[in-house]
Amino acid sequence: MNEIFQLFTIPFFQRALIASILIAVVASTSGSFLVFRGLSFMTSGVAHAALGGAALGMFLQYSGIVPWFDPILGALIFSVLVAVVTGYAGESGISQKMEVAVGVSFALSMSIAVFLLHYIPPTQVPQVWGYLIGDILLLDNLDVILLGGTAAVLVLIALLFNKEYVYVSVDMEGSIAHGLNARAYHYMMLITSALAIAFATKAVGAILVYAIMVAPAAASNEIMRSVRGVMVTVFIFALISEIVGLAASLAIQASPSAIAGIIAALIYVVSMQVKRIRERAASNQDFPEVEDLSETFHESLSASAEQAHEHEHE
């Protein structure tokens, strides 16, 4: 018992715990809306774009072309680019087109990353891969502060504009027709999500980010019946996955991201089952009494047959 308490006094573990909570906040305030918009795929696209952007940043920095160019700048720029391209494809409100745009930018940014890796000093290559794998146990204070700022901004935006985000997703055309500047909210939602994903990717790696951003939101959307309910359960599901991941990583030397990803996926599978069981229960519930109308029906048939006869005789 004491050992567990001692854990909480270790700085790297504290940082990992705080980061877990912050990532869960990001998932709740950004992942939920992306799933509503039919865009959960964008998370992985943006996370990989961040990787490509970081590789570009590192190349510019170490080749001496732009020495002040921090990799995170590249990551942010690429992420926003993906969001803008996706948003442009989806201006009409059709999400299929956005999926394609995400897929293309995904492939492009991964190709750029792999291409540039060749020109980056070998000592720096692990930093690029850090954007992919990441490790929540290796965060420094700056990572946590950046993540905290991101989460705070997202919470503020979600509080102010959750209705607009939902309206744009549910009825883009109707919203514009009622005078909503739907295009602005459409882009704001995609760009703020992209920035958040990029910061989160820098901190904990793409794999954890999309495990936590996509599966909990999809799971909640299956079982919850209100927007607020979805957002709360996303937070809970995300946090559970991450805490289990952290605990397991200490107990059995596994990557916390990998475990968290597996837990999140399991939660999604369970949610689908819960939904199915619930639906079955609802359909068994109070089977309505059948009013026997067949007699009336037959009577009316014979009545009309008689009428028809009468007509014939006329």
Place this chain on the structure above:
Amino acid sequence: MSKSNLLFDVQDLAVKYPNGDFALHHVNFTVESPSFMAIIGPNGSGKSTLLKTALGLIRPTRGTIKMMGYDSVRDGHKIQRMVRYVPQRDQIGLNIPMKVKDIALMGRLLKKRPPRFASSKDKEITRQALEKVDMQDFWDRPFPELSGGQRQRVLVARALAGKGSILILDEPLAGTDAESQRLIVDALEDYHKNNDVSIVMVTHDLNPIHRMVKNVLLLKRTVIGIGAPCSIMDVDLLTKVYGPTARIVEYAGHRYCVTHDSGMDRHE
């Protein structure tokens, strides 16, 4: 407030979609306000396109369309402030867990400023609108779990609860049974009479509304006819639009238009 007394003032309007098809061309007509106006025409004749252009959602390729004197391109936001719009039902996303009340409240909240909190007055008016279409018992039910006709009724309630002097409805009667139609039509009629509101609706069936309709626009990529319902119920005209199967049958003092497209249409 309004710049003109014309609900619609359309001059030489043409609308082309990016794929190159002209959805509308050489459209000219005017309708005086207030009106209860029906837009009819076969599938793909440009009815929805006309409404979207009027609302400033699509830019005309040529010509202009004005509502109450406001140009759809230059003063789109002014039009949007006057209008409440019910899109065709299949435009509404169903993978978002919104309750009936959330959808119905949209009509009022969209005309407010963020964070758009619903006041008790908003809720009261929305509840009354849902009562008009007999959906008040569904207040807390998830919208995606309603039947098609029930969803339609909620969307009509959303428009009734909103603000604005023009109601635009794109096929509000599609897929509804006789009872839902009666509820929707009665609510619209009531609203039109008591609130000095113009109503514009696309429909495939004039029957349920023929008592109230003042102007009928018959569209097939361009204006085929416009006028009182009687003048539109003309054999030659309807044959031209709906094809040679369209017929008008006189029965018990009503004129019925029989087509393959829209079933039956009655008119005195």
